[in-house]
Amino acid sequence: MIQETLKITGQFILLIVLQVLIFSNINFLGYINPYPYLLFVVLYRLDSSQTVLLFLGFFLGLFLDLMLQTAGAHTIATLTVCFLRPAISNFSFGVNAENSHALEYGTKRSSRMIFLALLVFTHHLIYFSITIFNWNAISYILSNTLYSSLFTLSILWLTLSLFNVRR
């Protein structure tokens, strides 16, 4: 239990620091940035309390908003993704949704990919909708969402493969 809490705290701080110091300054092709802090929402055990996840997600977004000078977009997007996570994992893993190791073994690779993609895409769509907040710029929102999602997804997939020794 204590070990788990320590692990979560470590992830929380490390991901915020990495996001603020590195990933938000990449500006690939001038404007595309990945948001791999979502790894926190991905790695949070699927069988743990969702209420705690909601609060953690809220504060994760809030700290990022405060440090990245964005108004409230990270908070709203992360919070919503945390809220939708059970539905997304049910959709992608089916009966294995409650399996705490669903992301490491015992599930198909395609299911994991769908899980990640849905999570990331939802988050980015909400994030860009809130930051731009203008119905007339819908094409800009969608293109930004698509490119950033691909960027984030590849980073998340690589990170997961790197630390996943068991096949």
Place this chain on the structure above:
Amino acid sequence: MQQIINAIFRNKNALIYLLLLLFAFVFLNNRSYYHQTRLEKLGLKLAGSLWNLQDNTANYFSLQQQNKALLEENRKLRELLTAHPNDTDSISPTLLPGFTYRHARVIKNSFDQARNTLVIDKGARDSIRGEMGIVGPDGIVGIVNETTAHYASALSLLHADVRINAKLKTNDAFGSLYWPGVEANRLLLTNISTINTVAVGDIIVTGGMSDYFPKDIPIGKVVAFKILPSKRYYEIEVMPFTNFTALEHVYILQNNRREELQQLNP
């Protein structure tokens, strides 16, 4: 009772989510001016259609009274027409040169706050833009602030931050008019120098030194005045001709020479 508590526990995640989402939106609204105006606009859009419905129903019951008010206004305009028989310009659509008039109805009006606003049923689709002046049948009413496709919100003259350039009709002495708060039928005219004479009953009209209103639109009359301790300026209490607690039909003024004016005075 037990069932209600059970229902709350069953849906606690959804409730917590909604609560935190509300916090996040408040945070968004407070931190970013852009989002604040966008959210205000959204609110105006939603509330506008609601108020319109309410006003449409309520309107039926005051038709007779409104008819009377319109007849009265007509009478005044005819009087003006006979006073200037050769001035045919006064019945053309642009009553005063350089200004276009558009009719609108007030669908929401407040007069009991420190910063009062109105909502009218014409918006960007009817060529209403921000910073246009609004006049009623009896005198000036306010200034347009924000517009959506079908509605516009305006700062009432009874708004703590609105200041209007006004003058005494008798001797053209300029001052600045504002609402000190509290009473809906008391305005203050300040910065009129004591070298001018003022009398109770004098008419106050717009000065024409702002882009919003042409000059000589009636505002109100002097009910009391005093000389400030510095002995340099008057402080004049003005009773507006417009009854701000019963606004219905108003006209939006578009200044056609605004761009030209702003080029001279950036």
